[in-house]
Amino acid sequence: MTEQTSRPWWQDALIYQLYIRSFADSNGDGVGDIAGIRSRLGHIASLGVDAIWLNPCYPSPQHDHGYDVANYFDIHGEYGTLEDFDEMLAEAAEHNIKILMDLVPGHCSIDHRWFIAALASPPGSPERARFYFRDGKGENGSEPPNNWQSAFGGPAWTRINEDENDGQWYMHTFAREQPDLDHTNADVQQLFDDIFTFWFDRGVEGFRVDAVAGVGKHPDLPDQPPVGDDAGVLDVTWINPYLAFRPEGHDIWRRFRTSVENYVDAHPERELMMVAEAYAVRRPEIIKAFTEPDQFQQMFSFDLMMTPWEKTSIERAMLDPIAILRETGVAPAWTLNNHDIQRVVTRLGRADAHVPESWTNNNLSLSRADVDLELGERRARAMAALIFALPGSLYLYQGEEIGLPEVFDIPDDRREDPVFDRTNGEEIGRDGCRVPLPWTNDAATSYGFSTPQADGSVDGPWLPQPAGWGERSLDSVEAIENSTLDVYRTLGQMRSAHAVTQPQDAEPVEFGAGLVGVRRGSLVVIVNSTMAPIELDMTHEALGGAELVFTSEPGVATAPGTIPANATIWFTT
Ligand code: BGC
Ligand code: MG
Numbered sequence: 001m002t003e004q005t006s007r008p009w010w011q012d013a014l015i016y017q018l019y020i021r022s023f024a025d026s027n028g029d030g031v032g033d034i035a036g037i038r039s040r041l042g043h044i045a046s047l048g049v050d051a052i053w054l055n056p057c058y059p060s061p062q063h064d065h066g067y068d069v070a071n072y073f074d075i076h077g078e079y080g081t082l083e084d085f086d087e088m089l090a091e092a093a094e095h096n097i098k099i100l101m102d103l104v105p106g107h108c109s110i111d112h113r114w115f116i117a118a119l120a121s122p123p124g125s126p127e128r129a130r131f132y133f134r135d136g137k138g139e140n141g142s143e144p145p146n147n148w149q150s151a152f153g154g155p156a157w158t159r160i161n162e163d164e165n166d167g168q169w170y171m172h173t174f175a176r177e178q179p180d181l182d183h184t185n186a187d188v189q190q191l192f193d194d195i196f197t198f199w200f201d202r203g204v205e206g207f208r209v210d211a212v213a214g215v216g217k218h219p220d221l222p223d224q225p226p227v228g229d230d231a232g233v234l235d236v237t238w239i240n241p242y243l244a245f246r247p248e249g250h251d252i253w254r255r256f257r258t259s260v261e262n263y264v265d266a267h268p269e270r271e272l273m274m275v276a277e278a279y280a281v282r283r284p285e286i287i288k289a290f291t292e293p294d295q296f297q298q299m300f301s302f303d304l305m306m307t308p309w310e311k312t313s314i315e316r317a318m319l320d321p322i323a324i325l326r327e328t329g330v331a332p333a334w335t336l337n338n339h340d341i342q343r344v345v346t347r348l349g350r351a352d353a354h355v356p357e358s359w360t361n362n363n364l365s366l367s368r369a370d371v372d373l374e375l376g377e378r379r380a381r382a383m384a385a386l387i388f389a390l391p392g393s394l395y396l397y398q399g400e401e402i403g404l405p406e407v408f409d410i411p412d413d414r415r416e417d418p419v420f421d422r423t424n425g426e427e428i429g430r431d432g433c434r435v436p437l438p439w440t441n442d443a444a445t446s447y448g449f450s451t452p453q454a455d456g457s458v459d460g461p462w463l464p465q466p467a468g469w470g471e472r473s474l475d476s477v478e479a480i481e482n483s484t485l486d487v488y489r490t491l492g493q494m495r496s497a498h499a500v501t502q503p504q505d506a507e508p509v510e511f512g513a514g515l516v517g518v519r520r521g522s523l524v525v526i527v528n529s530t531m532a533p534i535e536l537d538m539t540h541e542a543l544g545g546a547e548l549v550f551t552s553e554p555g556v557a558t559a560p561g562t563i564p565a566n567a568t569i570w571f572t573t
Helices: 034-039 041-046 082-094 113-119 186-202 247-266 284-290 311-328 373-387 418-422 474-478 484-499
Strands: 014-018 051-054 098-103 157-159 169-171 206-209 273-276 298-301 333-335 393-397 507-509 515-520 523-528 547-551 567-572
Touching: 034 041, 034 082, 082 098, 082 186, 098 186, 098 273, 186 247, 247 273, 247 284, 284 298, 284 311, 311 507, 311 515, 373 484, 373 523, 373 567, 474 484, 484 547, 484 567
Parallel strands: 014 051, 014 393, 051 098, 098 206, 206 273, 273 298, 298 333, 333 393
Antiparallel strands: 157 169, 507 515, 515 523, 523 567, 547 567
């Protein structure tokens, strides 16, 4: 049982995002699975984690790696069974680790029985009414019903087979294999209520709710206004005023919250939560709207994930979410990485550490040639040391704790992200942050990712691992003193000892050029964003009686009162 604090557990939880397909493979088929998770729970616990957020592990044809759900009430065959899931959940509980699932409300899979039934039913039927089926425009309805664009490139509509069917089109905000669900439909509403009950009954403590920006549409589906040439292929979707951040969406989230509250009313011992996923950087009004008391308990603060490595940007990225906390009491859900974004080590390893504001942010123009991984890893540690100090909860993404970089060496014909195909390779997509984890330096087992099959054989990993991956493995970095792993483990302890014990608030402190300072109760944290060590003015009023308790560069010897380049230090006062 977790400790009782005055705050609900999620308000300052450390949460480990687990991309099951790439985490650990127990049966040598090259695909991560639930038994693999069980075999590595000890590692997760060593980080001081309170909960695991599992990326979708429901049955799925994997066109978008589980974000195309064929059945919301079961486990994907390659990953295991419901029994395996239950055992994993019980074992995680022994480590005081809760399980959060990923809920995909916007769309299901073309393999979902409802979609199959819709294709077999006529226009206007109840089967079609669960989705957005519409007649096309133009001669013979051969043009899409409107001009909306899919977030993965190309039109947001696909026409069903004209010969065998009636030639209607269906809408998909993402890939064509992900037909959008219409939440004004009573069956759809009931489905999600049932999903909550099903997984809460099994002991799941909450959900990360996927892609909330595009759920709920303008009822008339009008053409979207023309967009400028500078809009990226993927951004076109998110500036569509009839599809993105619609008021209709909030009705859905209120219903979701009611489902959760009804469950808690019947099970008052449970503390259940939902965290909303959408890119709302520098748009506090959106975060506030989604975290109204009758909607989500949390929404991701992607600000620090999207900021360039530059003092004023980092300050703003840190302070905007804290301003929301002050105003509404809703604490930020900080993130530096996830399965959709180029890994932080690579992003911050560029000289200018430029991060475009596009949500996929994996454009090839951000080439590997510009990246200094050692520099990026230092900055990533410094950024982690900042978020571990701040009020709110933290979502780490698997591999972050060993400083993994983005992988660029994936042959085109091995790329799996639908973004790659749908943009004709213009966007390389998100495979580079999803490469199976290296646990050991043993190439024969895909660097410890796979446990061999009974006959000793191992299938190659579902995405190829690059040369040198084993040197980045958990085993390899575990042997290195002052590694990123050491820093993360220490941060987990420091956070419990010095950060979560402080008030849920923080304020900026000015220490001079290139330094980002923040005070949370008696904890003072300073980031040096420059390329040189800086000697601090220890007579600064915020540093009276200050004791250095942590540095993100434990391997760098510096004079007392000096903060290393690209580093973060913690003082208690
Ligand atoms: C998820 C992506 C997924 C998309 C469609 C996103 O927000 O994080 O991985 O491709 O939603 O479900
Ligand atoms: Mg497997």
